[in-house]
Amino acid sequence: MNTVNETDATQPFRSGLVAILGAPNAGKSTLLNRMLGQKLSITSKKPQTTRNRILGVVHRTGSQMVVLDTPGIHQAKKPLNARIVDTALSTLAEADLVLLVVDAQKPDHPSEQLLLDKLSQRRLPVLLALNKIDQVQRPDLLSQMERWSGAFPFKALVPISAKNGEQVDRLLDAMEAMLPAGPPFFPPDSLTDLPTRFIVAEMIREKAFRLTGQEVPHAVAVTIDAFKEEKKGSLTRIHATIHVERDSQKGIVIGSQGAKLKQIGEAARKEIEALLGVDVFLKLFVRVQKNWTKDTKSLRKFGY
Incomplete structure (x- = not known):
């Protein structure tokens, strides 16, 4: 409100x-x-x-x-x-x-x-x-x-x-x-100009930030690989990749027997469902992109 x-x-x-x-x-x-x-x-x-x-x-x-x-x-x-x-x-x-x-x-x-x-x-x-x-x-x-x-x-x-x-x-x-006098820029029900995919990726990245140790956060980027509505719009299926820089970071994000990745996914899914107002199936993958934070091409790829 x-x-x-x-x-x-x-x-x-x-x-x-x-x-x-x-x-x-x-x-x-x-x-x-x-x-x-x-x-x-x-x-x-x-x-x-x-x-x-x-x-x-x-x-x-x-x-x-x-x-x-x-x-x-x-x-x-x-x-x-x-x-x-x-x-x-x-x-x-x-x-x-x-x-x-x-x-x-x-x-x-x-x-x-x-x-x-x-x-x-x-x-x-x-x-x-x-x-x-x-x-x-x-x-x-x-x-x-x-x-x-x-x-x-x-x-x-x-x-x-x-x-x-x-x-x-x-x-x-x-x-x-x-503020200067002038008409509104956006319709009355607008919240942002950001695409939904961007907001979803950010929600996933936030959970990776919050639920992993000090070594991981700065090396994390998230891309949305698939975003599809199913069952007449009552379900959204999302596939996303969490990118890190080193194998050790990948191990931290995945956790023992996948426990940490599952925790990240569950926490993100709840927020995404609240955002979209529908059930969400969220599948997460983890990929090592060596030293992406120092590589100009990779920085552009991830939107920085």
Whole structure:
């Protein structure tokens, strides 16, 4: 259920693109899901979970916000991470407003300074969401708010908890007020511009992230091999491949007698069924693609 704001009928309708930027693990994807009122962007505690630009449409009575969730900005050295950062920064070219999300519990000063440097080169309005306030003491929060107020000419600073929704409505009000007047970009029932296959692949990748150890996540990519409706649309049969870089990682993803792969599949299938609203038969395969995160051709193949 999307957040609805009572609006004066004399006020113009507002619409625009909002780029969410932040360091890895700042809570950007959790915040987008909270704004939408349902899950679209995958999340985990591991950095660089989000690798692509994820578009979500927030509908309100007086506005439509096209919100672009982006990968975490950091000093990237590896080819995959460099492409991830480029993806995030590219959203600035199309944004009407930037929403900078920072972690009040565990600040990432180098990444945050990199972001401020990039934003100082643009003439875009920037709103700061100081996230995870449910995990810090009030004196520390007030100190951080004072520090951030002096660090950059933000149009507004809103402390929030994306996890429990605290002050997210206030944040949406502040975002809405900064949008230009204009008609909606998408129909009223739109959630995203992403194809269903992409969302399904991301759901599978999230479960592989969450259910495997530290060695595996950054080496995981998912492709959809088959996506077919059967039984007059009441069943969708999906075949997908989880790609890793090394044989040892393949063993971790499969697990003893296939137990880990089965766990990943079951967890993903439940979310995919909720997304599609039908029964799903999900078959997963695991393939080793040697050093794909360092290979330009492979990066393109997997959409990075």
